[in-house]
Amino acid sequence: MREAEQKMAALFEALTRIERFALLGRLEHAGGRMYRALAAEENNPRARKALLKAAEDEERNGELLRLMSTSKPDCEKCGNSLAPAEGTACSFQCTLCDDCPRALQLVCPNCEGSLEPRAKLSTHL
Numbered sequence: 086m087r088e089a090e091q092k093m094a095a096l097f098e099a100l101t102r103i104e105r106f107a108l109l110g111r112l113e114h115a116g117g118r119m120y121r122a123l124a125a126e127e128n129n130p131r132a133r134k135a136l137l138k139a140a141e142d143e144e145r146n147g148e149l150l151r152l153m154s155t156s157k158p159d160c161e162k163c164g165n166s167l168a169p170a171e172g173t174a175c176s177f178q179c180t181l182c183d184d185c186p187r188a189l190q191l192v193c194p195n196c197e198g199s200l201e202p203r204a205k206l207s208t209h210l
């Protein structure tokens with residue numbers, strides 16, 4: 086079992102932060118499917134309910150990570166389309182072009198987090 090954890094950690098090593106979010110999100114969704122499969126063969130009703138609840142938690146985590154790793158194609162404010170390394174984004178991938186955030190002091194208008202250059206977010210850490 087220890088070996089499985091090491092293999093899992095190795096999967097993440099060479100990835101960017103955003104790629105880690107994306108991979109972890111996919112694993113959460115896969116985990117959700119496993120919980121549902123385990124729930125389907127569980128005879129104890131309370132245990133089945135607990136497993137289904139766990140599946141929902143995994144799916145919620147997976148959705149969050151998917152949101153946080155999916156870059157958007159254009160500025161939310163002016164609608165200008167952006168290349169993947171252009172513009173700025175917050176941790177939730179709220180995305181703005183290079184011009185719009187100047188008036189906002191680089192603070193995300195949706196979540197109040199800081200806006201970082203997308204080129205930096207997509208580079209290897």
Ligand SMILES: [Zn+2]
Pocket residue numbers: 160161162163164165181182183184185
């Ligand atoms: Zn803009």
Ligand SMILES: [Zn+2]
Pocket residue numbers: 175176177178179193194195196197198
């Ligand atoms: Zn935001």
